[in-house]
Amino acid sequence: MVPFAFIIYANKMQLSSHGTVKGYPVVVHCANLPVHVHNGEQYGSGCVVGWLPIVPELAKEEGKTGYANFKCVIWHTAFFQLLEKVAELSKVGYLHECYDKVLCWLFPLVLILSADYEELAWPNEKMHGPLKDAYQDCSNGKDIAGQILHVDHHQLATKLIQAHINAENERVNDATNNNEDHNTVLEGNAKLGTPQQTRSLSDVENTNQNHWVFDGFCQKLETFLNTCLPTYGFPLDKWIQLQGTHTIWEYQYLKVQYASMVDWEVAMNYVTTMCLL
Numbered sequence: 001m002v003p004f005a006f007i008i009y010a011n012k013m014q015l016s017s018h019g020t021v022k023g024y025p026v027v028v029h030c031a032n033l034p035v036h037v038h039n040g041e042q043y044g045s046g047c048v049v050g051w052l053p054i055v056p057e058l059a060k061e062e063g064k065t066g067y068a069n070f071k072c073v074i075w076h077t078a079f080f081q082l083l084e085k086v087a088e089l090s091k092v093g094y095l096h097e098c099y100d101k102v103l104c105w106l107f108p109l110v111l112i113l114s115a116d117y118e119e120l121a122w123p124n125e126k127m128h129g130p131l132k133d134a135y136q137d138c139s140n141g142k143d144i145a146g147q148i149l150h151v152d153h154h155q156l157a158t159k160l161i162q163a164h165i166n167a168e169n170e171r172v173n174d175a176t177n178n179n180e181d182h183n184t185v186l187e188g189n190a191k192l193g194t195p196q197q198t199r200s201l202s203d204v205e206n207t208n209q210n211h212w213v214f215d216g217f218c219q220k221l222e223t224f225l226n227t228c229l230p231t232y233g234f235p236l237d238k239w240i241q242l243q244g245t246h247t248i249w250e251y252q253y254l255k256v257q258y259a260s261m262v263d264w265e266v267a268m269n270y271v272t273t274m275c276l277l
Helices: 065-092 125-138 144-176 201-207 217-231
Strands: 002-010 025-030 047-051 094-097 103-115 190-200 247-259 266-276
Touching: 002 065, 047 144, 065 103, 125 144, 190 201, 201 217, 201 247
Parallel strands: 002 103
Antiparallel strands: 002 025, 025 047, 094 103, 190 247, 247 266
């Protein structure tokens, strides 16, 4: 079971340059993603999922508690309709195939729900610009909520396509720069770096006599190879027997690139002191 957490904001904004047309977009962020992703401007950031109704500001009702409560009731009712499906799935969950083809049982929950009922600050006002552009350049002034959502969906699809293009460019650039730092490529995403002089197994044991981890190094390495190679898809016809005269080629570090299961970005790790036969 995996909690699928949402951060939901709603904020009134002026869609027209003269302020005569207003909107009340509801924006959702995925709280499972790192902060720099869900608060960013690329794929994985906030998405507009709906609009709250605009309650007229009547001069004669200004400052009256009853009218303020009336507006809150309207907004709360609209929010309940928006969250109706989330509330249902939060109880039973749903099965979802993730990007890495792994099936996860997700349980949606609302981590933060915030609205500017009293004109409070909103942390994602940078999203107002694209929404204003969508109203002014891509709508006919009628049924603007639906049209703006349609444009916002296209922008989201564009971000996804651009993310795939960027990932492919990074892959090609990485393949072009495989000789960086004089590394030896192993399996595409793993590289050995800073090779040392070849040494015999007997020399390794003799040089490290004061280190208990090297006691019986030759025998330990022999057992490791015979046990692990078949496990990783390299079947052996017979038991590998190592002698003290066999040589190894030592590297100072192993660099590994992998796709993060959090944000799907390429991450990098280093493991020091590796030996290669």
